[in-house]
Amino acid sequence: MTELLTDLDALAAKVRDGAKIALPPDYSGCANALWRAVIRRGVKDLHLIGVPVFGYHGDLLIGAGCVAVAETSAVTLGEHGLAPRFTAAVKAGSITVKDATCPAIHAGLQAAERGAPFSVMRGLIGSDILARRDDWKVIDNPFAENDPVVAIPALTPDLAVFHAAKADRHGNVWIGVRRELMVMAHAARDTLVTVEEIVDGDLMADPATKAGTIPGLYVTAMVEAKRGSWPQGLPATDLAVDQAHLARYAEMARTEEGFAAYLAEFVVGREAAE
């Protein structure tokens, strides 16, 4: 049964030190209110997996000292430029980066969701991405002659964590077309979700909503968090990206002092509001 929590901090308490966590990209559904609560708890040594990239939320966690490993195809603030705390941490050698390419992340998660040991994919051969990943192997296509392919082992996150528009009391979570969230939930051992709204009724009763719904089977725990993706937007809702805030973040996070001031104002300082 999905645990229906009433307190964001109770959900944040399920994010343990060292957890391997699948994160959606900025344009999907980012659980930013939850990440602020996690930072206030002082979690350490997270292994972030960008599915297939991450942005603001991962940069925030890195800056706050919560992250040991970033496994991702990219980290970016989009139009607001390089992710400043990620960039600083890599240059300082304070986090380990496992560089990937987008479909390799998807391939690893897809192997995990089907319980298979690995997926194979084209591409990658001759790249330094592959050269630096000793966990990936070039193998011969057993069905052809002289046809090397790349084997990507199953990528099983401890947690998939995201924000969605709505869920019902059975733990079914509606994600619409953002189906990378579905793959994340299938692949991960546990899934933690914040939602704009917990609705009455059953999202599985109507095929129109059922098609875009993650069954409660996969959802470990969730809590309602209004505007929980802020400053990111949320697809299929009227929550738009707060571009002015992201520009301010990009500016403040350029220095360690500026980032500390940002945390004080927008993470620690928001505790009462969240």
Place this chain on the structure above:
Amino acid sequence: MSATLSSQSDVRLEEILIHTIAGMLDGLRHVAVGASSPVPGAAALLARARSGERTRVSVLGSEDHNFFTDGGKELFDCAGQGRIDAFFLSGAQIDGNANINLVSIGDPDLPKARFPGSFGSGYLYYVVPRVILFRLEHTKRTLVEQVDFISAPGFSEPNVYRPGGPFAMITDRCLFDVDKERRRFVLKSVHPGETVESIAENTGFDYDVPAEVPTTPLPDAETLALMRGRIAGEIAEIYPGFAKRVFGLEKAA
């Protein structure tokens, strides 16, 4: 980049680039656009508008101009099947063998500079037939003899599955063709204000120069009107900052 080409007209450099790229997309079935790609995105939307909507366009990060329904993986699966004809890649560095570097300068473990990462390049460069490289800072710092990190190689060994690869490269100074047999860039045209010599002075790798190198054509009035009207509005959904800077457009609420 932000100034208009005052000696020519009120046409902006970005508009020349968008027009030039769109010319390489006309008639294609399906063009996809990835992250951090406002100029290619506008070009793809322009090609679609001119095709009478026959060209499909998928823009990453867009809700209005993206028909995928199977999550982040679908773009790659679609490309792997050969259903995407053109895509765009850039690089912090690009070298004369069309290798691209989206990761770092210096030792990747302790880099002098770190960039966002390789995105889908380690796959899409191999499988999309018409990959158009774009680099809007054409200097010896960016167009180098050899990249520091290969996010994706320009060319592959004969036994590597490689239906895709570089088709052309556009910069803020010029357009290069790609000679796939000889694995070299060939100067195709120089943008207004540039010369064959100025390109040579600012390029860090060897390339071929034909006897005649024309100036990159400007978009006509009709194309400009389409770009500044409909296309500006469409690209503003994904790149509001770009739409404001180039087309003076505020995103509609």
